Amino acid sequence: MKSILSVALAAILMTGSATAQNVNIGVKGGLNLFNLNVENGQEFDTKVGFHAGLLGHIHLAPQLALQPEVVYSSQGGKYDVTGGEYKLNLGYINVPVMVQYMFDNGFRLQAGPQVGFLINAKSERPVIGEIDVKDAFKTVDFGVGAGLGYVHPASGFGVDARYNLGLSDITDDASKLTNRGFQLGVFYLFNHKN
Numbered sequence: 001m002k003s004i005l006s007v008a009l010a011a012i013l014m015t016g017s018a019t020a021q022n023v024n025i026g027v028k029g030g031l032n033l034f035n036l037n038v039e040n041g042q043e044f045d046t047k048v049g050f051h052a053g054l055l056g057h058i059h060l061a062p063q064l065a066l067q068p069e070v071v072y073s074s075q076g077g078k079y080d081v082t083g084g085e086y087k088l089n090l091g092y093i094n095v096p097v098m099v100q101y102m103f104d105n106g107f108r109l110q111a112g113p114q115v116g117f118l119i120n121a122k123s124e125r126p127v128i129g130e131i132d133v134k135d136a137f138k139t140v141d142f143g144v145g146a147g148l149g150y151v152h153p154a155s156g157f158g159v160d161a162r163y164n165l166g167l168s169d170i171t172d173d174a175s176k177l178t179n180r181g182f183q184l185g186v187f188y189l190f191n192h193k194n
Contacts, residue, residue, distance in 0.1 A: 022059035030185020036077035039176035049074030067098040084126030092116035116141035156192030
């Protein structure tokens with residue numbers, strides 16, 4: 001896992017220094033509202049989690065940018081069972097690469113692919129407690145994200161809202177299971193330049 005993070009961070013830095021007119025490095029974090037989509041119709045309720053990590057913001061043209069990120073994301077879902085609530089807690093290192101259209105007023109539209117690397121998976125059940133279920137899940141998850149953001153140009157602080165849609169089945173069970181959810185966050189770009 002350390003090698004995956006090292007390669008992803010190196011890719012952010014090399015891409016920025018090699019191709020960009022203007023590169024910013026930053027940090028981000030915020031709230032996750034995720035659930036799971038099950039092909040057999042079983043309904044999961046939204047589970048609250050968080051995300052935190054690093055981003056690179058690379059200006060490719062006056063109004064076009066590439067934003068690769070390396071982010072820990074707490075995901076999963078929950079539903080009611082007899083005697084309480086069942087929770088599936090999934091932890092991923094997600095590496096999205098967002099293409100952004102930047103308006104002159106600080107607003108941005110963004111969309112792009114994402115790959116996620118599963119680092120933990122635990123189920124919580126009433127009476128039984130927490131159980132490690134990582135072996136029941138695939139280690140890689142592919143998806144796409146889309147959303148919008150705003151950066152205050154003078155300070156480098158910004159807000160971000162994104163919807164993530166998982167495209168790949170995250171388990172080997174008979175029914176297809178995919179991640180999906182919203183992320184609401186804040187970010188800071190060091191030495192931000194327009």
